[in-house]
Amino acid sequence: MANDPIYPALVTDALAMVRYPGTGRSIIEQEMLADDIRIAGNTVSFSLVFDKATDPFKASLLKAAKAAVERAAPGADVTVNAIVRQGVPAPEKAPVLPGVKNIIAVSSGKGGVGKSTVAANLAVALAAEGYSVGLLDADIFGPSLPKMFGLESTELYMHEVDGRNLIIPAEAYGVKVLSIGFVIDPSSAAVWRGAMASNALRQLIEQADWGELDYFLIDMPPGTSDIHLTLVQTLALTGAVVVTTPQKVAIADARKGIAMFRDSKINVPVLGVVDNMAWFTPEKHPDERYYLFGDDANVDALAGEYDVPVLARIPLVASVGEHSDSGRPVATEATASAAAFMHLAHELIDAVDRRNSELPPTAKVEVR
Ligand SMILES: Nc1ncnc2c1ncn2[C@@H]1O[C@H](COP(=O)(O)OP(=O)(O)OP(=O)(O)O)[C@@H](O)[C@H]1O
Numbered sequence: 001m002a003n004d005p006i007y008p009a010l011v012t013d014a015l016a017m018v019r020y021p022g023t024g025r026s027i028i029e030q031e032m033l034a035d036d037i038r039i040a041g042n043t044v045s046f047s048l049v050f051d052k053a054t055d056p057f058k059a060s061l062l063k064a065a066k067a068a069v070e071r072a073a074p075g076a077d078v079t080v081n082a083i084v085r086q087g088v089p090a091p092e093k094a095p096v097l098p099g100v101k102n103i104i105a106v107s108s109g110k111g112g113v114g115k116s117t118v119a120a121n122l123a124v125a126l127a128a129e130g131y132s133v134g135l136l137d138a139d140i141f142g143p144s145l146p147k148m149f150g151l152e153s154t155e156l157y158m159h160e161v162d163g164r165n166l167i168i169p170a171e172a173y174g175v176k177v178l179s180i181g182f183v184i185d186p187s188s189a190a191v192w193r194g195a196m197a198s199n200a201l202r203q204l205i206e207q208a209d210w211g212e213l214d215y216f217l218i219d220m221p222p223g224t225s226d227i228h229l230t231l232v233q234t235l236a237l238t239g240a241v242v243v244t245t246p247q248k249v250a251i252a253d254a255r256k257g258i259a260m261f262r263d264s265k266i267n268v269p270v271l272g273v274v275d276n277m278a279w280f281t282p283e284k285h286p287d288e289r290y291y292l293f294g295d296d297a298n299v300d301a302l303a304g305e306y307d308v309p310v311l312a313r314i315p316l317v318a319s320v321g322e323h324s325d326s327g328r329p330v331a332t333e334a335t336a337s338a339a340a341f342m343h344l345a346h347e348l349i350d351a352v353d354r355r356n357s358e359l360p361p362t363a364k365v366e367v368r
């Protein structure tokens with residue numbers, strides 16, 4: 001015996017009799033019926049939409065809906081699916097460092113080549129040029145900026161900005177400074193698990209009042225590490241500056257550092273390399289140059305290989321290290337090395353401008 005034809009209103013009328021126990025209202029009133037009713041001969045299928053996958057009434061409601069349609073269309077083959085409503089989109093997360101124009105990682109392949117010295121003096125030189133500058137010490141295993149800026153006894157305070165409690169960066173030589181060394185005891189850093197270190201670092205970025213900055217410099221740990229990954233996932237870096245010395249071993253490691261930023265998954269533009277300790281100049285004979293670690297050709301070859309500029313060559317001068325140790329970056333004084341850092345600042349400004357006019361903003365690396 002042929003059944004009466006099934007038509008959509010038969011289904012919706014039947015479902016109008018089924019109540020959602022949570023509210024007592026019908027499935028139709030509740031707008032739980034999806035827009036996908038299919039009727040083909042004797043078979044009917046449709047879906048009910050639930051707000052949550054864990055709706056406590058889901059199973060009983062699917063059953064009740066099926067039974068109601070089967071009653072209205074005896075002999076029909078009824079299938080009811082459950083759809084979970086695409087969650088109301090979560091409010092957009094506050095953008096990270098909204099007031100910061102350029103974020104630059106100061107990195108190296110090898111440790112001890114002068115990353116922190118370059119980052120600190122570059123920051124001071126940029127600030128001396130009138131730019132607003134922030135400097136973050138991300139080297140969890142050897143934070144050295146507190147000492148270089150004479151900020152070892154810094155205690156961090158927080159204040160409220162737009163309803164959020166934010167860490168106030170320390171300030172020295174016109175530069176806003178935060179160091180992982182302010183929040184962890186460096187001697188215990190080695191036992192910090194990667195995730196703890198990454199979280200602490202993210203806090204110093206996201207929960208600090210960096211305000212409006214022209215340049216935000218990050219003193220990176222040496223090599224390639226979890227911290228590098230955390231940073232490219234947290235921040236859209238404008239670019240990276242890679243510091244090396246002319247020594248072959250340092251250059252070999254710098255190559256790895258450049259390759260990491262160039263990796264297609266990371267994709268951070270390398271703005272240039274800095275040739276640190278390019279030559280030794282005795283304080284008393286400022287015109288003399290002694291190439292202790294190799295000549296300019298070594299770093300030139302590296303830069304040529306990756307088609308990036310050598311932004312500056314910084315001489316090895318005793319006062320650079322002495323100043324760092326005494327908490328006064330050398331770029332604050334009128335010396336030959338200060339001039340080299342000032343030159344670096346100007347080259348960096350140009351390199352950043354070129355990058356910003358030629359390339360779109362860097363995308364953050366998505367966490368999978
Ligand atoms: N141009 C320079 N002239 C003299 N001394 C320098 C120069 N650059 C760096 N130094 C000294 O070399 C040492 C290492 O420098 P720095 O701490 O900046 O290196 P780094 O790459 O940050 O090291 P790490 O990998 O440990 O973080 C320090 O004692 C510093 O004072």
Ligand SMILES: [Mg+2]
Pocket residue numbers: 115116117139142144219
């Ligand atoms: Mg360092």
